[in-house]
Amino acid sequence: MLRPKLNRLLLASTGALIFLSTSTRSVEITPFRITGIETELTLAYFFDEYVSTDNANNKNNSYRSGNTFQEELDILIHSYIYHPNFVLLDFGGGPVFLQNSYDSDLVNHSTNEQFFNFHAKANILKEKNYPFTLYYDRNFSSSSAATQDRMLLERSRYGIDFSLKNPFVMAPLLDIRMSSQQTDGSSIQRKVDEASDQASVVLSVDLGPNGDGSIGYYWLKEQSSSGSYGLPIAPTSRTTNTLDIQAEHTFGENRQILFNNFFTYKKQDSRPSMEEISYRPSINWTHAENLTSYYRYTFRDWTTEQTDSQSNQLNLGVSYYPFDKRLHISAAAKAQNYQADAYNQDYLNGSLSLSYLQEFNLFNIRYSTNWAVDRTDRQAASDQAQIFSEHHILNNTTPAALSRSYVITGSVKISNLPSTQVYVENIDYRLIVSGDTTSIQRIPTGNIVDGEEVQVDYSYETGGTAVFTSINQRYRIDLNRGQYIRAFAQYHNIERSLDEGSPTLPLNSSKSTKVGFNFDLPFWDEWSFGGRSELERYEDEIVPYDSTQYGLYVQMPTPLNGRLRIFADRELVDRDGSPEDTDLTRWGIRYNASPWRRSTMSINVIDEEDTGGTKLRSNTSASLRFDWKIRQLKVTANARYNSNSIGDSDRERTRFDISISRRF
DSSP states (O other): OOHHHHHHHHHHHHHHHHHHHHHHHSOOOOOEEEEEEEEEEEEEEEEEEEEEEEEETTTTEEEEEEHHEEEEEEEEEEEEETTTTTTTEEEEEEEEEEEEEEEEEEEEEEEEEEEEEEEEEEETTTTTSEEEEEEEEEEEEEEEEETSOEEEEEEEEEEEEEEETTTTTTOEEEEEEEEEEEEEOOSSSSSEEEEEEEEEEEEEOSSSSSSSEEEEEEEEEEEEEEEESSSOOOOOOEEEEEEEEEEEEEESTTEEEEEEEEEEEEEEEEESSSSEEEOEEEEEEEEETTTEEEEEEEEEEEESSOOOOEEEEEEEEEEOSSTTTTEEEEEEEEEEEEEEEEEEEEEEEEEEEEEEEEEEEEEEEEEEEEEEEEEEEEEEESSSEEEEEEEEEEOOOEEEESSSSSSSEEEEEEEEETTTTTTBBBBTTTEEEEEEEEEEEEEETSSOOTEEEEEEEEEEEOOOOEEEEEEEEEEEEEEEETTTEEEEEEEEEEEEEEEOOOOOOOOEEEEEEEEEEEEEEETTTEOOOOOEEEEEEEESSSSSSEEEEEEEEEEEEEETTTTEEEEEEEEEEEEESSSSEEEEEEEEEEEEESSSSTEEEEEEEEEEEEEESOOOEEEEEEEEEEEETTTTTEEEEEEEEEEETTTTTTEEEEEEEEEEEEOO
C-alpha cells in the first residue's frame, strides 16, 4: 500500500516541477526588473482668437486672443516586481513648460508656467482569480473639447479596480471600482473647475445553463464651478445613487426565446432632484426564420422637485416574410397609461404595415403602406405641465426645436449642464416660435459656446380634457436603379376626430404629399456627379407649408493622390402665416489628399446663409488638417476659421495649432 502512494506522490511532484520550470523559464524572477522605457518629446504651439460685434445690444466690438507655446517630455517605464503575474508596474512622467500670452480689449498679460506629469499603474495578480489595479494620473494638456473650445487642462485621477473571477471561465463574478478626479482649466471663453468621486460594485449571477444576470450599485458625487467668464458662476454639487438589476434567459430547443428583465432605481439630490424606479421586461421570440415577435412592458415612476409622474406601457409586435424577403408584413399594438399632476392620459394604438419589392432587369420598385388607428383619452387637471432638464446641443446658429408643442415662452430657462449658470434670452440665445413649435437659437456673441450641450426647463399647454381618435395612413413607392438612381413618392394623411370633451388646442389633422429624386453617376476616370431634389406640400390647421430642397455635387480626382468634392444646396420653406420661413443657400468644398508617403491632408469649407426668417443667419467655416508620420516622428497641424452671425450679432473665430512629437 505504501509503494503505490509513494509513486503517486513522486509523479505529482515531478509534474509540478515541470510546470514551474516551463512557466518561469522565459521570465526572470527578481525583486524588481525594468522591461522597457518609452520616451516622447512634444513641441507645440496654439493660437486662438475671436472678435465679436453686437450692435443689437449696443455693445462695442470685443476681442480676445491667446497664444501658448508648450514643451513636454514624457517618460514611461514598464517593469514588474518579482514576476509579471505578481505586480506589473508602469510609471513615469515628465516636465511640461507653458509660455502663455493673453490679450483682449480689456486686459492683457503673459505667464510662464512649469508643471510635471505623473503616471503610475500597478496590475497585481492579473492572472489570478482576484486581480486588482491601482492607478494615479496627473496630466497637464492643451486640448480641444467637444464644444470647439481649446482648453488648458490639469487633470488628476486616481483609483482602484478589483475583480473576483469565476475559476472555470475567468469571467468576473464581482467587480469593484473606486476613483476620484479633479479637472481645472481655462480657455479664452470659459473656465473649468470640476471634481467627481465615484464607486461601483457589480455582482454577476449565474442563473443556470441558459441564463445570467447582474446586480450593480453605482455612486457618483459631482461638484462644479465651471462656466463662461461673461456670467456669474454659482457652484453646484450633485450626488447620484443608482441600483441596476439585469437578468437574461433563453428558452426553447434552439434558444429561440430571449427573455430580458431590467430594474433600475435612481436617486439624484439636485440639478434637478429626482427619484425614479423603472422595470422593463421584454421577450423576443423567433418562431421561424421568417416569423418573429416581441413583447415589451415598461413601468416608470419618477418624482422631481415639482411633479410626480407614473407611466405604464405595453408594446406587442410581429414581423413576417411570407416568401423570399420580397413581401414583409408587420403588425404592432401599444397601450399606455400616463399619470401626472397636470394631466392623466390613456393611449391605445394598433398598426399594420405592408412592404413589397418588385424586381425588374433595370430597376427595382418597393411599394409600402402603413395604417394605424389610435385613441387618446386625456383628462387635464391643469392648463400647463412642466418639463425639466431637456438636453439640446446648440451648433452654430442652427435652431433646436423643443420636444413639446405650445411652449409657454416666458417659462423657458436655459442653463449649462452643471447648472452653475443661467443663460439670458436675447443675449445668449433667442426663441423662435413658428406655429406650435418653439426653437432655441444660439446667439454667437453670447456666453453659449459653439457646440455646447445645454439643459432647458419650460412649461407647455396641456390642451385641456378631450377624447379623440386618429386614423393614420401612409402610402409610399420607391424606385431604385442600383445605387445610382433613386426616386420616391409619398402620401401621408392623419385624420383626428373629437369623440368627447372640450380641447383648448386644435387637434390638428394633417396631410402631406412628398416626392424626391436622388442620383449618383460615376463617369470618366473616377469622376462622379450627383444631386438630389425633394418637394413637399404639408397641410394642417396651424402652419401649413411648402418645402423645396435641391442640391448638386461633383467629385473628381486630383494630383497628390487627392479627391475633391464641390457641392451646393438650396432649401426653401414657406410657412403660411409665419414670418419664420427658410431661404437657405449652402455651398462647400471637401478635399482629401496624401501629398507624400505617410502623410494626409484635408480641407473643408462650408458657407451657408438663411434669409428667410426675421433675422438673417449665416455661418462660414473653413478648416485645414495635416498629419505626417515617419518612423518615430509625428507632425500634426490644424487651422480653423468660423464666422457665425444672427442679425447684428457676429463672432469670428480663428484657431491654429501645430505639434511635433518624437518617440525614443
